[in-house]
Amino acid sequence: MRNITEEYKDNKTKDQCLQLQCIECQRETRHKVVQSYDYSGSEVFNGDLHSLDWESHYQIIQCQGCMTISFRQVDWCSEWEEDPVEILFPKRTKHTIRSKDFWHVPSNLRRIYHETIECFNNNAYTLCAAGLRALVEGLCAELNVNDGPKEIIKSDGNIEIKRLTNLEGKIAGLHERGFLTKAHSDVLHEHRYLGNEAVHQLAKPSSDELTLAIEIIEHIFNSVYEIPRKALDLKSKRTKRRKET
Numbered sequence: 001m002r003n004i005t006e007e008y009k010d011n012k013t014k015d016q017c018l019q020l021q022c023i024e025c026q027r028e029t030r031h032k033v034v035q036s037y038d039y040s041g042s043e044v045f046n047g048d049l050h051s052l053d054w055e056s057h058y059q060i061i062q063c064q065g066c067m068t069i070s071f072r073q074v075d076w077c078s079e080w081e082e083d084p085v086e087i088l089f090p091k092r093t094k095h096t097i098r099s100k101d102f103w104h105v106p107s108n109l110r111r112i113y114h115e116t117i118e119c120f121n122n123n124a125y126t127l128c129a130a131g132l133r134a135l136v137e138g139l140c141a142e143l144n145v146n147d148g149p150k151e152i153i154k155s156d157g158n159i160e161i162k163r164l165t166n167l168e169g170k171i172a173g174l175h176e177r178g179f180l181t182k183a184h185s186d187v188l189h190e191h192r193y194l195g196n197e198a199v200h201q202l203a204k205p206s207s208d209e210l211t212l213a214i215e216i217i218e219h220i221f222n223s224v225y226e227i228p229r230k231a232l233d234l235k236s237k238r239t240k241r242r243k244e245t
Contacts, residue, residue, distance in 0.1 A: 004043045012038035013057050017064075023092045024066040034069075035060040053078040095207060096121050097214060102221050104229040109138050113217070120210055129205045132213050133167075133195020136188055139220070140170040148173025167192050179224055187216050 013036040022029040036059045043052040054077045061072050076084035099117040102110055116131030140146075148169040152160045163169065171192065175185035191213055197203035205213075 003045075004041065006039070006041040009038045009040075011036050013059060016059075018061070018072075020061065020063075020072070020088065021092050021094060021096070022063045022066065022068060023070060023090050023096070023098065024068045025063060026096075026098065027094070029066075030064045031061045031072075032064055033059045033072075034062050051078070055084075091121060095211075097211065100218055102218075102226060104225045105221050106138075106142050109135060109142060109221075112138060113221075117214070120207075120214065125204050125207065125210060126202060128210050129194045129197070129203075129213075132191050132210070132217060135217055136171065136191050136195070137167060139224070140167070140174065143174065143177075143179055143224075145170050145173040145177060145179070148176050180220065184220060184223070188220070191217070 013033050016033040016036075018031045018033070019028050020031045021027070022031070036057060038055070038057050040055045041053070055075070057072075057074045059072045059074075060069060062069050071089040073087040073089075074084050075087075097117055097120055099114050102113070105113070112131055112134050116128055116135065119125075119128035119131055147163045147165045149161050149172055150164050150169060152162050154160055164172070168189070171185050171188045174180045174188070175182050180188070194205055194209065194213055197205070
């Protein structure tokens with residue numbers, strides 16, 4: 001026969017202070033438990049000298065720096081050999097990448113971008129690389145770039161220019177039509193290689209490779225969409241100010 005006791009309490013851990021990773025500050029900061037619901041239990045078998053004990057804490061927490069609200073759950077069991085299990089929502093670690101707001105990037109590219117970041121933050125690195133490749137494909141489609149030049153060195157040493165309609169050609173076309181510098185188009189070819197290895201060879205890229213690739217695609221979004229729009233807004237404001245004066 002066994003005897004189980006359970007207890008539920010409001011705010012048992014309220015006002016507790018913790019050092020946790022902050023989703024906004026992107027580093028460990030002091031967090032305070034502003035509300036909690038705490039559950040504990042124990043099970044004792046007749047004749048057994050030991051009990052099975054467990055606890056779960058569900059906490060609304062607030063960063064004491066930026067004041068951002070998030071959620072923390074901590075589970076513990078006396079039978080576990082490891083430390084209590086902590087879950088933070090939104091999920092984050094010191095390696096978490098926070099997706100940026102690109103107000104002037106087309107909505108379908110923004111959607112794929114956010115999904116790609118989610119893949120990275122959930123350690124789905126192969127899918128993240130595939131998402132980065134899809135972003136390059138989508139960028140070409142949005143800019144109506146369907147092909148581009150490639151230099152082919154012939155057996156006699158002469159160079160022949162061919163038009164390619166695959167992703168390699170489209171990336172060259174982005175430079176040809178002035179959307180990207182030559183350096184930026186060369187960098188996008190690295191995205192193509194990364195995506196090809198993930199999609200066709202099921203290769204798993206490293207976290208460092210993907211972090212750099214994400215930073216590059218963010219930089220290209222800024223240069224192709226955000227900065228030109230900000231330049232137009234600045235010109236408009238200057239023109240308006242001159243008319244008013």
